[in-house]
Amino acid sequence: MLQLAVNVLGTLVAGLCAVLLLRAYGTVRKRLLLWAGLCFAGLAASNAFVVVDLFLVPELDLYRWRLGVAAMAMLLLVYGLVFESDQS
Amino acid sequence: MTNTRNEIPAYVRRFLEENIDTVPQLETLLMMYEKPDRDWLIADVASRNYITEPRATDTLNALQRRGLVSVEESPRRFRFNPANDDVRGLVAELALCYQRKLSAVTELIHAKPSASIKEFARAFDLKKDR
Amino acid sequence: MIEGFLLGVIVTCSFVAAGFFARFWRATRDLLFLGFAAAFALEGLNRMAFLFLDEPNAGDEVIYGVRLLSYLLILAAIANKNRTKL
Numbered sequence: 001m002l003q004l005a006v007n008v009l010g011t012l013v014a015g016l017c018a019v020l021l022l023r024a025y026g027t028v029r030k031r032l033l034l035w036a037g038l039c040f041a042g043l044a045a046s047n048a049f050v051v052v053d054l055f056l057v058p059e060l061d062l063y064r065w066r067l068g069v070a071a072m073a074m075l076l077l078v079y080g081l082v083f084e085s086d087q088s
Numbered sequence: 089m090t091n092t093r094n095e096i097p098a099y100v101r102r103f104l105e106e107n108i109d110t111v112p113q114l115e116t117l118l119m120m121y122e123k124p125d126r127d128w129l130i131a132d133v134a135s136r137n138y139i140t141e142p143r144a145t146d147t148l149n150a151l152q153r154r155g156l157v158s159v160e161e162s163p164r165r166f167r168f169n170p171a172n173d174d175v176r177g178l179v180a181e182l183a184l185c186y187q188r189k190l191s192a193v194t195e196l197i198h199a200k201p202s203a204s205i206k207e208f209a210r211a212f213d214l215k216k217d218r
Numbered sequence: 219m220i221e222g223f224l225l226g227v228i229v230t231c232s233f234v235a236a237g238f239f240a241r242f243w244r245a246t247r248d249l250l251f252l253g254f255a256a257a258f259a260l261e262g263l264n265r266m267a268f269l270f271l272d273e274p275n276a277g278d279e280v281i282y283g284v285r286l287l288s289y290l291l292i293l294a295a296i297a298n299k300n301r302t303k304l
Contacts, residue, residue: 006282006289013289016296017212024211027153029146032204033211067224074231081238088110088203201245209248212299 007050014044030087035080042073095192096185103178104196107154109203111194112139113147117156118183120168127165150203225268232262253295257288264288 021037046069053062096104108114116133120126134144148166151157155171156179170176186193200206239255242248264284 002279002282002286006286009286009289013292017292020211020214021208024207028150028207028210030204030207032208036208064221064224067221067228071224071227071231074228074235078231078234081235085204085238085242086202201242205242205246208242209246209250209299212250212296214300 003054004051007047010047011044011051014040014047018044030084032080032084032087035076035084039073039077039080042069042076046070046073095189096196097181100178100181100185101196103182104193105200107151107156108197109150109200109206110147111197112137112143113150114182114186114193114197116144116147117151117168117179118186120157120166121179121183124168127160127167129163129165133166222269225265229262229265232258232265236262248299250295250299253291253298257291257295260284260288260291 018037018040021033021040025031025033025037046066049062049066049069053060053066104114108117115137119133119136120128128148130141130144130148133139133148134141137144139147148157148159152159152166155175156168157166158169159166170179182193236255236259239251239258243251243255261284264281267278267281267284
């Protein structure tokens with residue numbers, strides 16, 4: 001199913017970005033990388049939730065929670081971009 | 089802007105873009121280059137360049153990651169030690185450029201995106217070993 | 219109601235993020251940032267489409283196709299960054 005495939009890919013892509021950014025944050029300690037890394041981790045989780053929502057617990061509707069996690073993740077990114085992106 | 093680009097040779101500009109994020113970083117590197125036999129403590133670098141010790145630490149660690157200075161512990165001290173002679177030559181050229189065209193070099197540094205943005209991009213570069 | 223609010227947050231943040239990444243691309247000429255900017259802008263537009271859907275779990279093909287495209291843009295940007303430089 002296209003939806004499943006796209007969400008799995010989304011989890012992997014976001015997960016990759018999260019790993020790269022958080023790993024780099026461990027070395028260089030620039031907070032922009034921390035917030036961006038956490039954002040992508042949240043987006044990966046949100047994507048993974050779709051799989052859980054639709055296939056593992058079909059009796060519950062996790063849509064609201066999936067959106068909530070994605071919204072939190074994006075807020076972290078915007079916070080990082082606004083306050084940390086000019087940090088030298 | 090075009091004028092600035094013509095004043096500094098392209099390979100020096102590329103070296104600067106890849107290795108130097110701020111003016112204190114440049115001055116630290118050149119200061120250490122001028123005294124290659126000397127070991128530098130973080131406090132020395134901080135006071136000589138009028139920056140705080142945390143910033144000096146950041147700067148020295150960055151220079152060390154890029155293979156420009158080496159580090160020893162107990163106490164933590166740094167020394168000018170480029171990875172190879174090509175790099176040594178580039179630093180020498182950069183020192184000359186800075187001496188002769190100070191405003192062109194600082195303009196180039198300030199026109200650059202912040203270190204945070206560059207580190208963001210570097211995070212996705214799997215080839216370089218930071 | 220709350221889903222609409224959360225979607226609004228996501229869409230707005232996506233566009234803001236896209237704007238920042240576009241600026242970073244202009245400053246650095248690094249295509250990586252262009253990839254991220256395009257991906258986030260595309261996803262922002264895409265999420266807006268949910269406003270017109272009655273059932274968000276129905277999985278409209280176009281919406282998932284666009285989302286797929288935005289993920290591929292990011293992968294392409296990362297792959298491009300790691301091409302062996304000449």
